[in-house]
Amino acid sequence: MLVWAAVGALLPVGYSRAQVVKRAPQSDVLQQLGLAIPMRDGIRLAADLYLPHAGGRYGTILIRTPYNRKAGALGTYQFFTQRGYAVLMEDVRGRYASQGIFGPTEQEGPDSSDTIDWIAGQPWSNGRVGMAGSSYLGMVQWWAAVQDNPHLVAISPMCSGDDEYLDRFYSTGGALKLGHRLLWLAQNLTPPSHVRPVFAGYIWHLPERTADVAALGEALPLWRAALDHPSYDSYWRPFSLRDQLKRVGIPVLSLGGWFDNYAESDLDAFSRLAKRHDHVETWIGPWAHNPGLKFASRDFGSQAAIPIRLKQAEWFDRWMKGETNEADEENGPALHIFVMGPNAWREEHEWPLARTRYTPLYLSSKGHANSAEGDGGLGWLPVRRSQPDTFTYDPRFPAPTMGGAICCDPKLLPPGPLDQSPVEQRQDVLVYTSAPLSEDTEVTGPVRAVLYVATSANDTDFTAKLVDVARDGRPTIVTDGIQRLRYRLSLDRPIFVKRNTPYQISIDAGVTSYVFPAGHRIRLEISSSNFPRFDRNLNSAEAVADETKIVKAKQTIFHEKGYPSEVILPIIPAKNSGAKVNGRPEESRHGES
Structure with missing residues (x-):
């Protein structure tokens, strides 16, 4: 036992005398458990x-978590201590043994900085701190990085996000x-005395304002504040770091997944940081929020695996x-x-990617694109005459979520490239399909659908889903998105629509890097719901938090001359591929339109 750890007079400020100091079993690691680290407001956080x-003196890997600092600690500290690092695992404010109230994420910045200052002042510290972790553990790193603490020298967030509105709530x-959101809150903030009902028992609850009581057994201020601000208004600005990322000058290694809720945010962060400095590296794999190699209907193979902890x-x-290794990127930012x-x-x-060819595929039909059995088509050229398609959206019977970029429970909300056959049997799902492709077609980047729509309601939703149809007819989701009509022009200023009046809308359908093989077909699904990934629009044009009246729409x-509805694909030209005509692949490459 070290002398300084055994003598109370030598304990650094913030140490609890009740802490346990011992060597880890079967390990050459010294543990100091139950530390109480002081924050600037007097609150103490457990670590x-x-x-x-x-x-000796060591660099420190700091991991801050709302999920219990004990969970998963063994593998983490053994790995990093074996490489010569100190490891500090800390419960964030208001969680587990830490004092205070768990609340707005902006508190994670000052708390992280105070913890880093505490580390730098310890006799075992060399004053250099790095941070690692996924999800919330990644998000706190972004908050730490914008505090400009000189002791924080590198971070490695994974599947994290940096905007509370756009990443976590809306x-x-x-x-x-x-x-x-509701599932996360129920799984993490339910009081021990409350027996949480099954997911299906609270996810349908109306009004949404009191869904917290249905799920957790009590009102949750965090939930209700978010519902009181469905627009991206001034309430949310303090919880966004996107405009502050330009201040992050330390090296960043980030990781994300195409089928994770935070993929767009992870890529946006890379783009912003790459303009700031060269020491940025991002990996985006075929993963969901909990990285794995195999989904229910798709295995991307061993090549999808990377040694994440080793790279960190x-x-x-x-x-x-200061070691020279593969992390020393000499060619600037690496994605x-x-x-x-x-x-x-x-x-x-x-x-x-700068070489992207943003290429539209135009919708067409004879007015009966309902379900996969309908007559909806996708072509590389716009059509002059085409009958509009209609369907009835009844919020009582929403189209079910089946895969995609979802967080955070793979059992209750399975993510990934799942089979869409059950969804495509519905009459309230319009299906538009291209002819078989004559060669492989890579789609890498943001996917967007531009639609001309009308509704019998004053507000409703429209969804767009990009699908790969295999030679055997099996449809697999690639990426998707949703647009609430009241926010078609701006997220901060809702404007309702006039009934039965055509409007142009743009649906952000996510990001991907996906090659549609020759012989496959590209498909676009259009509907008005994707539940329970997104809440149901009840079509009443009332306040979302309090509406209970359900209206069919x-x-x-x-999709005709003057109304060229289309899905815009970020196509990456293959090396030595055929010529382009007006930015579109030649028709011979993709079959007849």
Whole structure:
């Protein structure tokens, strides 16, 4: 036992005398458990410290979590202490053994900085701190990085996000991420005395304002404040870091997944940071929020695996110890994307890719595009005459969520490239399909649908889903999105629509890197719901938090001269591919339109 740890007079400020100081079993690691680290407002946060037993001063890997600092600690501290790092695991404010109230994420900035200052002042610290962790553990790193603390020298967030409105509560189209948020709150904030009902028992609850009581057994101020501000108004500005990322000058290694809720945010962060400095590296794999190689209907193979923890260690070795290794990127910012289809990694240095050809595929039909059995088509040239398609959206019977970029429970909300056959049997889902492709077609970047729509309601939603149809007819989701009509012009200023009047809308349908193989067909699904990933628009044009009146809506999609509804694909030209005509692939490459 170290002398300074055994003598109370030598305990650094913030140590609890009740802490446990011992060597980890079957490990050359010294543990100091139950530390109480002081914050600037007097609140103390609980933490556990793990040190290499050799003694000396070390760089420290700081991991701050709302999920219990004890969970998963063994593998983390053993790995990093073996590489010569101290590891501090800390419960964030208001969670588990930490004092205070768990609330707005902006508090994570000052708390992180205070913890880093505390670390730098300890006798075992060399004053250099790095941070690692996924999800909320990644988000706190962004908050720490904008505090400009000189002791924080590198971070490695994974599947994190940096905007509370756009990442965690609402979509880029203004629909509430109901399944994500309510499920997370229920799983993490339910009082021990409350027996939480099954997911299906509270996800349908109306009004949404009191869904917290249905799920957790009590009102939750965090939930109700979010519902009181469905627009991206001044309430949300303090909870967004996007405009502050330009202040982050330290090296950043980030990771994300194409089927994770935070993929767009992770790529946006790379783009912003790459303009700031060269020491930025991002990996986007075929993963969901909980990285794995295999989904229910798709296995991307062993090549999808990367040694995440080892890459993080190399990153910290480079920037905290000054070692020369593969993390020393000499060619500027590096973006490693996993291209699904060929299932291979490719290095880029920008996002979106400058060589992208944004190519429209135009919708058409004879007025009966309902379901996969309908007559909806996609072509590379606009049509002059085409009958509009209609369907009835009844919020009592929403189209079910089946895969996609979802967080955060793979059992209750399975993510990934799932089979869409059950959804495509519905009459309230319009299906538009291209002719078979004559050669592989890569789609890498943001996908967007521009639609001309009308509705019998004053407000409703429209969804767009990009689908790969295999030679055997099996449809697999690639990416998707949703747009609430009241937010068609701006997220901060809702404007309702006039009934049965055509409007142009743009649906952000997510990001991907996906090769549609030759012989496959490209498909676009249009509907008005994706539940429970997103909340149901009840079509009443009332306040979303309090509405209970359900209204059926007749929805219309136009696709003719003057109303060229289209899905715009970010196509990446293949090397030595055929010529382009007006920015579109030659018809011979893709069959007849």
